[in-house]
Amino acid sequence: MNKTISIDGKTIPFKTGQTIIEAATAAGVYIPHLCHNPDYKPHGSCKLCTVKINGRNCSACTFPATEGQEILNKTPELENDRRKITQMLFVEGNHFCPSCEQSGNCQLQGLGYYLSMKDNHFPHFFANRELDASHPELLIDHNRCIFCNLCVRASQQSDGKNVFVISGRGINKRLTVNSTTGKLKDSNISVDDCAAQICPTGAILKKRTAYAVPIGQRLYDTKKIDEIALEQENKE
Amino acid sequence: MKKFIQELCEKNNFQSVHLLTILRKIQTKYFFISKEDIEILSNLLKIESTQIISVVEFYSFFHLKPRGHYDIFLSDSITDQMLGQQSLANYFAKKLKLQLGQVRDDGLVSLAYTSCTGMCDQGPAGLINGYPITQLNKARINTIVNLIETQTAIQDWPRSIFTVNDNIYKTDLLLHQEITQGEALKATFNRGLIATLDELKQSGLRGRGGAGFNTAMKWQFCSEEQSSERYVVCNADEGEPGTFKDRVLLNKYANQVFEGMTLCAAIIGAEQGFLYLRAEYLHLYSSLKVVLADRYEKNLLGNNILQKNINFNIEIRLGAGAYICGEESALIESLEGKPGIPRNRPPYPVVEGYLNKPTVVNNVETFLAAAKIAIIGGQAFAKIGIKKSTGTKLLSISGDCERAGIYEYPFGTTIRQILDDCGAKNVLGVQVGGPSGTFISNQEFDRRLAFEDLATGGSFIIFNQQRHILDLVKNFTHFFAHESCGFCTPCRVGTSLLKKQLDKIVDGHGSAGDVVALEELCQLVKNYSHCGLGQTAANPILSTLQRYPEIYQSKLKAISYEPGFDLNASLATARQLANRDDSGAYLAQVEDE
């Protein structure tokens, strides 16, 4: 017999060992997420995937699906709070979308649109962050890092390297590069590494590829992030 | 330098789980952890240097830049503030001729604030090179400054500077008398392990660290896991501001605590235990080692304990300054030599704990109580207290009262009774359970000490009518922002936003919508954070906003909106650059209405 959970009243089958987000994605139900990518071990830090399971808030990307869970996902309350969490990420760093190379292809921005974010709501931190343009082919703009840990995991789990670590505590978190100078050029990253492609925002970019696609035809110009995420993640 | 680190790593078997231990030694010897040291360690321990940097940056007592040879931290608990810490800190800085938060140019001394050091009954307190200084006053500061300027070695300082008192004022079942060494283990073996777990069940004992999980159930779950290895961990991180009872237990009742750990090990089948001791309690380290050595000698630890074919060892591991390491899964990460970032759950520590093996984590007082129960039996324990809260609870009482110190009460005791006993007068309210707990007003003194009413890990801070609510709320809110581990968005960003938003109101820049915005933010941080720290970080604001909304409202300006952005302050750099100081170089935030 098939085991099932229910999300917003819809019955969804799952296999033992699947997380809620895995079961949902396979069934074509989108749960917002930023630090989750099905190729990597879940992290559970951005909290955008928060759903209500039998009345309790849980992270869908880490929480295992179990028989009979009654899950709320797309409720006004959750969407409202997810918007505020997204706004927190915007004010924490320095995101100037109109001039950003990643504009239109950025998951943070895409999520902002999806959640009808119209302003930043919270006061800005104006964090003093650096730009690392030392590498001939890659660029890190620390202003745009949301500490999702995906580059860290991709480097470890796919590339068999250890190029990145997130260090620091609290609001002083920072992405650290594993090299004697702390600069990307002295690390063993290569432009083809998964870690170089994975960033959901414009924090890690390939040089000389920016603004190639005109406005109107970029990834999230044509479709919303829910549709694209489901397409991409079910293809894999 | 390389030789020292080489030997250090050798002594720790080149294992990265000992990273904190190793870094502590380097920090103590060289006053910082240099890039070069990190490279050497990286090679010797075979871990990435970034991993080491992430540990150094995470803990308050590790530094990438040199600290003074005399490194002073002043405790920033609200109780220290109430005892005049701020003016003393300024006095201290003036005497030392340095700026608070800085290292003096000659590198001799540094002075900074740190979170509560667990000496609230004898503050203002602090740490010098890791060792506690208490009851600071100007005379004491003068003495200390003198010793520093004459570069007297810490070992040669008068012991009185480092005196720490137990201040036990009221004893009951547990504190009345420590058990005889070995008594609980003998009783356990005589009765049988399963029968003793049954007694623990009957006792109804719940964890004393705050969350109140049933102890027997935790031990049983852990013992039922399929695994060849298991661990027992005693949580002596005691970071909740206003709590210091575990310090006293480890000073005076350590034998009984270790005995509780050992009987837990026997019951669940663990061979290795850890005492995770907060860095601030370094002064207890050597005496605890003596107690352990004595227990090994008497065959109460080690191999074949009391000829019962049971092996168990206890190792003490010191923290390095991080409140979050009291959270059990963060504590386990820290034991493994990593930054203290709480894990995802499930799995819980009883299933996957230290090195992913089943692990029981209990508070110091829980182990103390378990040892007592092994002797007197579950019924005798359950007789004390009330239905869902059996036995007694240790309180660390501080703040405005005549006798701050340790008190043991049966659960169910009223707050009024407690206040009477410690000599508290004209009370405005009490913070029960520390910043993460609840503030109760003087209209609520008939409430009771109990899991079903006012639960507390032990912190009990009293405020009299002269105190201002917003002072304590501000202190607590800043504390959480400082201690957030930064893993999850709602707490990392949210606690700092709470701090900004609260300060905006307290400093008189708030306007109509600001209290509502504050409350909304509180709910967000509370409902979406990953662990207990974020989930309780808004409690100080929420519990006082509920009781004293008028205090918050009275701080608001009559205008409808004021931006968080301080226009005039932001112009400071421009004024400096333009070398202007005329009235035209200053702008009002909003037009006068």
Ligand SMILES: Cc1cc2nc3c(=O)[nH]c(=O)nc-3n(C[C@H](O)[C@H](O)[C@H](O)COP(=O)(O)O)c2cc1C
């Ligand atoms: C932020 C945070 C800090 C904590 N600090 C402590 C602590 O210092 N000591 C403690 O025993 N428990 C602390 N806890 C609770 C532990 O996570 C855990 O529940 C406890 O150690 C279990 O032991 P017990 O069942 O004996 O209480 C803390 C929890 C959180 C969320």
Ligand code: SF4
């Ligand atoms: S650089 Fe990008 S991928 Fe890496 S942690 Fe920051 S946001 Fe995530």
Ligand code: SF4
């Ligand atoms: S709630 Fe705070 S302390 Fe807990 S994991 Fe999140 S950031 Fe870290």
Ligand code: FES
């Ligand atoms: S996607 Fe689940 S917490 Fe980030």
